[in-house]
Amino acid sequence: MAATTLIPATLIPGDGIGPEIVDAVVAVLDALGAPFAFDTQDAGMAGIEAAGDPLPQATLDSIARTGLALKGPLTTPSGGGYRSVNVRLREAFKLYANVRPARSLIPGGRFENIDLVLLRENLEGYYVAHEHFIPVGDDPKAVAVSQGVTTRIGCERIVRYAFEYAVANGRKKVTLVHKANILKAITGLFLEIGRNIAREYEGRVAVDERIVDACAMQLVMNPWQFDVIVTTNLFGDILSDQIAGLVGGLGMAPGANIGEKAAIFEAVHGSAPDIAGKGIANPLALLMAAGLMLEHVGRQDLAAKLKVAIDRTLNEDRVRTGDLGGKATTRELTAALIARLH
Numbered sequence: 582m583a584a585t586t587l588i589p590a591t592l593i594p595g596d597g598i599g600p601e602i603v604d605a606v607v608a609v610l611d612a613l614g615a616p617f618a619f620d621t622q623d624a625g626m627a628g629i630e631a632a633g634d635p636l637p638q639a640t641l642d643s644i645a646r647t648g649l650a651l652k653g654p655l656t657t658p659s660g661g662g663y664r665s666v667n668v669r670l671r672e673a674f675k676l677y678a679n680v681r682p683a684r685s686l687i688p689g690g691r692f693e694n695i696d697l698v699l700l701r702e703n704l705e706g707y708y709v710a711h712e713h714f715i716p717v718g719d720d721p722k723a724v725a726v727s728q729g730v731t732t733r734i735g736c737e738r739i740v741r742y743a744f745e746y747a748v749a750n751g752r753k754k755v756t757l758v759h760k761a762n763i764l765k766a767i768t769g770l771f772l773e774i775g776r777n778i779a780r781e782y783e784g785r786v787a788v789d790e791r792i793v794d795a796c797a798m799q800l801v802m803n804p805w806q807f808d809v810i811v812t813t814n815l816f817g818d819i820l821s822d823q824i825a826g827l828v829g830g831l832g833m834a835p836g837a838n839i840g841e842k843a844a845i846f847e848a849v850h851g852s853a854p855d856i857a858g859k860g861i862a863n864p865l866a867l868l869m870a871a872g873l874m875l876e877h878v879g880r881q882d883l884a885a886k887l888k889v890a891i892d893r894t895l896n897e898d899r900v901r902t903g904d905l906g907g908k909a910t911t912r913e914l915t916a917a918l919i920a921r922l923h
């Protein structure tokens with residue numbers, strides 16, 4: 582049998598529960614026979630400890646070389662401290678599309694048969710963080726001002742990605758989510774461009790639109806009406822956590838950040854400092870992100886095998902971590918997944 586050609590990929594264990602879930606995912610990928618040759622690099626607090634920088638040059642160089650990364654969660658200090666490494670990575674590699682699929686895996690939850698994908702613009706909106714304070718009297722922070730940015734090119738890129746994604750994945754409908762009734766420039770431009778691009782896909786992919794607040798409510802009332810949702814950066818950030826909640830919480834939500842020159846795969850959740858080191862974190866979100874990475878490199882066969890192993894481990898073996906109502910530790914869940922793959 583010919584040896585599989587290994588695909589170089591950067592591996593970032595990250596902070597908090599990151600190293601625990603990354604170890605679990607690497608063990609499962611090994612059992613699956615995934616073709617990645619990982620180059621392990623630091624970032625976040627781990628980057629500061631190892632190299633005095635939350636985003637060391639060696640990490641950037643590695644991703645530039647491989648064009649592919651699997652990333653554990655990174656801690657970002659709130660308020661002061663350093664700027665989010667996640668945001669810096671998106672900017673450095675122009676990762677303009679954030680893909681967050683949500684699929685119910687455990688029957689009997691509040692919502693069953695959910696299968697939708699949220700596509701979030703990843704580089705613009707309020708995340709450009711053009712922010713400052715205006716002092717009044719002796720209060721240096723009397724007024725806070727933030728400016729968002731939306732560009733025609735940025736809107737075209739993400740909306741086109743959404744329609745192409747729908748075509749490639751057999752999805753039937755794209756919903757444009759906006760707040761163009763109030764934010765007429767920054768999200769009005771997105772809606773206008775979205776409507777224009779939708780015309781090119783007439784007859785192939787249906788389009789509809791929602792104001793973001795109504796969308797949030799309808800996602801709870803009737804999530805089955807949605808198929809692919811595409812929206813701007815901040816709205817996408819909020820709605821993607823909401824759809825993660827529909828399918829069992831953050832421990833079950835993977836994400837992909839796609840750019841022209843690199844793609845970075847991660848769990849939607851953060852470094853979970855409250856449970857770090859306890860050995861109880863759910864590795865499935867990161868494992869499903871690794872599944873998206875397999876699809877990205879054309880190994881749909883292995884991604885499908887992984888999905889089956891996850892489904893059977895959860896539903897036939899009933900091995901689940903605490904966030905899913907079970908008692909399994911990260912190690913026990915990992916061993917159960919590996920047993921399924923063997």
Ligand code: NAD
Pocket residue numbers: 598653654655656657658667831832847848849850851852853854855856861862863864866904
């Ligand atoms: P969080 O996602 O880390 O945790 C929220 C809650 O969900 C916690 O109760 C946590 O225990 C639980 N949780 C999260 N992942 C879990 C898992 N895999 N298994 C079981 N339970 C899980 O959000 P937070 O507490 O707001 O943020 C903590 C840190 O992570 C912050 O520094 C934040 O900036 C950072 N963060 C990073 C990323 C990323 O790297 N992509 C994303 C979000 C937050």
